[in-house]
Amino acid sequence: MAFKGRLSNRRIAVFATMAVLLLALGWMRYTNAAALSGMPFKDMDWNEDGALTRSEVLQGFFTVTAVRTREGNRSCVDYRRRGSPDSIRVECRTETAP
Template identity: 90%
Template structure:
């Protein structure tokens, strides 16, 4: 079985697609995208009208960030629009020590 020196166009397209997906996931992790914070899609109703749209889910990937804070045994996730300090939603948990 001889090794071909040239990759087929299909394999090049596959590798390029995988590279783009990995770069996009890395960028979303770096920018604290809300969709990667562990929030279920059904809770991404950002305008709180009771209806989840495709646009609101996409906002969770590209527009909304999740800022995590820890204060003693209380941990909070503050959801904000990218580039803004104004909170959209804050979710906090208090964990008791065993």
């Protein structure tokens, strides 16, 4: 059986798509995107009008960041617009030691 030295166009397209997706996920993790912070989609109502829109979900990936802080047994996640020091929402929880 002879080995074909070139990759087919379909395989090149699949590899390129996978590379772009991995780079996008890495960038979102690096920038602390809110959508990768463990927040469910139903809680991404950023303007708190009671209706979740596709735009608000996309903001969770590209516009809103999640900044995690920990003080003793209390951990908080501060959701902010990218580049802004103002908080949109802060979620805190107190964890008990085992």
